[in-house]
Amino acid sequence: MYNVNEKGFYGEFGGAFIPEMLKPNVDELRENYLKISESEDFQREFHQLLKDYVGRPTPLYFSKRLSEKYQTQIYLKREDLCHTGAHKVNNTIGQILLAQKLGKKRIIAETGAGQHGVATATVCALMGMPCVIYMGAIDIKRQAPNVARMKMLGAKVVAAESGSKTLKDATNEAIRDWINNPEDTHYIIGSVVGPHPFPDMVARFQSVISKEVMKQLKEQSHKSKPDYVLACVGGGSNAAGIYYDFLEDTEVGIIAVEAAGKGVSTGESAATSQLGRQGIIHGSKTLLMQNADGQITEPYSISAGLDYPGIGPMHAHLYASKRAEFISVTDDDAMQAGWELSQLEGIIPAIETAHAFAVFKERKFEPDDVVVINLSGRGDKDLNTYMEYFNL
């Protein structure tokens, strides 16, 4: 009901709305991704790398002090402890293995804040595959440390100089590259966005998160399943990962946290479910922030990873069907929540992740509720923003 159907739709959202010239590439992927990723060989290699290279399973940690403060049972799924510091590598490992099995020799990706570029460059170094990362010229200036990381990992970073010189322009360049190199190149998309089968493929690779939660919770708590799973949503991959095995079990509440930026009605926001209407972005029908003429409006959030004008089609459907509760959190509330987690548990979260923790100020839970939060990434990359904000 809530997962993708055989046509690539989540309810009315999803599909593959792509230019004719891209069709052979997407068709090849669609026809092969399940056969390959569900094969025994693939699963063995995937889980071996997740264990030995990424460091999985990541711990499920009962957050004693946060639980005391908010009078409910809070568990943290520690994706911040993955190699490279966030969940994104679960997906890039899966996709590069798939690319190899398809006989591809070259990897491309686009990146905005640089996190997906780093996760992609990492697995290309691991596999010895050439890697080209497209990035808006403005983002290259704004995200210098991540550009340096990608270069150090052996990737070629290509500046997109057209349009607003940000993520959307980098995406256009990557699509052009893929159209020109259909035989030997795989395009690694970094979230549950893009044309079918990308959202489903990425969700499946990230679903290792909810599979681990299910097992760990049985061992560690008095309940066999959570009352709520909770995550921040940019494109929606870390959220899809922690929701995945609970989607059809409506006894498990699903909470999605979006970035309100300076406030939902200030014009500087990224709260797509509140501000978006149906539209097409990156080949997928979904909720999209746009003006009356259908032009995509620039999103804003203090966190670069949530600064995206759409959401994945799975999340658009979870919103429209009311399966998930959507909450939006301002920059200020997220920064305070990041501070609080650091002080109460000794964990400095990524600012994306900090948004999820701000929920406890917005919403009450029962004392017996088990709430599992996806701690999607660590805050090292955001230290400059924390320093400026808190005058450290």
Ligand SMILES: *Cc1c(COP(=O)(O)O)cnc(C)c1O
């Ligand atoms: C990229 C990123 C996000 C947002 O992406 P999703 O696809 O929505 O998960 C969230 N948290 C961290 C730490 C990230 O790096």
